[in-house]
Amino acid sequence: MAEIRHRKNSLGITGWAWAGKYKLERYLYLLHRLTGLGLMLFAMMHLTATTVFRIQGQEIWTATMDLLHNLWFKVGEFLVVTAFVFHALNGLRLVLQELGFALGKPVPPIYPYQDAIRKKRPLTIAMIVLIILLVIVFFYDFNVGGW
Amino acid sequence: MSKESMKLITFHVQRYSPEKDQKPYLQKFTVPSKHGMTILDGLLYIKENIDSSLSFRTSCCMGICGSCAMIINDYPHLACHTQIEEFHTDTLTVKPLPNMPIIKDLVPDLQPLFERHKSVKPYIIRHDDRDEMEQPTVEFSQKPEELDSFLQFTYCIKCGICIAACPTSASTKEFLGPQALAQAYRYCADCRDGGQDQRLAVVGKDHGVWHCHFAAACSEACPKGVDPAMAIQLLKRKLVSKVVGGKANPPSPLIPIPVDTKPKVKAPDFTVKQK
CATH class of the missing domain: 1.10.1060.10 (Alpha-helical ferredoxin)
Known part of the structure; x- marks a missing residue:
């Protein structure tokens, strides 16, 4: 008798990249990963620009800086700042809660159920408000400095 | 229950038989639904009246045994614990739980x-x-x-x-x-x-x-x-x-x-x- 194989059904990368009908914290998880990847990409580009191009002499360094001084790279820098602010503050929340702080105590599940992370959602909302305020401050700073 | 209060609901159920199918596909069934009817009731209606080959797990019908977990309209639910009316739609998509292999149709390998x-x-x-x-x-x-x-x-x-x-x-x-x-x-x-x-x-x-x-x-x-x-x-x-x-x-x-x-x-x- 031929062996019947079960069909694999793992969502794979779409399982974490698609938050679908899940709520706020699931989207924060996705955004945390995306901003983390974005910051890593920026760090690599930044290190490349400030090492490889710099050691090749003043001329190449000046040409590189001239290339980077345009609106698109300024917008990119602003996105890097935004990603950094989000990643840092959300990371702080995650460190605290992953160590069991700001989660409350287990309670008997009485319908309608409310899990710890949603009971502490005011903390998450406060963090989001702080992120938005800081992003506005940095936007103002970029505006004053000129795009 | 009068016929007037019945509503026709289209179930798109994921089918997969390891013996004959290369990959899973969605099959359409029309189910008459009434007030209070659960997703599991709908699946049982399909099995009893339309296609007896449809496979899914069920046991207690009261959210205790955990047999009937499945993806309903892109979110995991217990089918016995979820009423059709909750979705406010005439079209439902039912798939097996992801991240574990499929044995047949809506039956995951636990x-x-x-x-x-x-x-x-x-x-x-x-x-x-x-x-x-x-x-x-x-x-x-x-x-x-x-x-x-x-x-x-x-x-x-x-x-x-x-x-x-x-x-x-x-x-x-x-x-x-x-x-x-x-x-x-x-x-x-x-x-x-x-x-x-x-x-x-x-x-x-x-x-x-x-x-x-x-x-x-x-x-x-x-x-x-x-x-x-x-x-x-x-x-x-x-x-x-x-x-x-x-x-x-x-x-x-x-x-x-x-x-x-x-x-x-x-x-x-x-x-x-x-x-």
Whole structure:
């Protein structure tokens, strides 16, 4: 008798990249990963620009800086700042809660159920408000400095 | 129920038979729905009236056994616990739970879930008196507040919904998963237990507790309010505490079974006349 194989059904990368009908914290998880990847990409580009191009002499360094001084790279820098602010503050929340702080105590599940992370959602909302305020401050700073 | 209050609902059910299908596909069924009808009722209607070859698991029909977990309109639910009317639509898509293999149609293979559950030693471990574990003559002391510290996590019905919701389980098949990790904490937090070090050794490895990145989708989707995400974070705390030199509390003492207890509350009077 031929062996019947079960069909694999793992969502794979779409399982974490698609938050679908899940709520706020699931989207924060996705955004945390995306901003983390974005910051890593920026760090690599930044290190490349400030090492490889710099050691090749003043001329190449000046040409590189001239290339980077345009609106698109300024917008990119602003996105890097935004990603950094989000990643840092959300990371702080995650460190605290992953160590069991700001989660409350287990309670008997009485319908309608409310899990710890949603009971502490005011903390998450406060963090989001702080992120938005800081992003506005940095936007103002970029505006004053000129795009 | 009058015919006027009936509504026709289109079920798009994922079908897959390993013997004849190369890949899963959606099959359309039209089901007459009435007020209070669950997704499971709809599937049973299809099986009894349209296509008897449709496969799905069901047992208690009351959200206790955890057999009928499936993806309904892109979100994991217990089919017996979810009414058709909740979706406010005439079209429903029903698929098997992801992140575990499909045996047939809507039947996922839960074997990996049970294997991982077993791997975290989900039972009370005592080192002081093994005979007492096999042939109990006394009780393990536990105060009500000690019970409250883990009671929430004992309600797990092993339906697999948390694993279907978990983004890490989706991309890392070796990950222990929210179900097993929450149960590891449930026993570590039990004051009667002395097996914390054994369990922390299992969950502290690669693909263990540190692979949880706290998306909390497991707790959001859990149909029993177990809150696996919270249990996992508390488990991380126990691991960190152990690394920085914290010691687990010794298991609670053995106490003789009370023999002269009297009920504190008087039994209520009979409500039916006794002969």
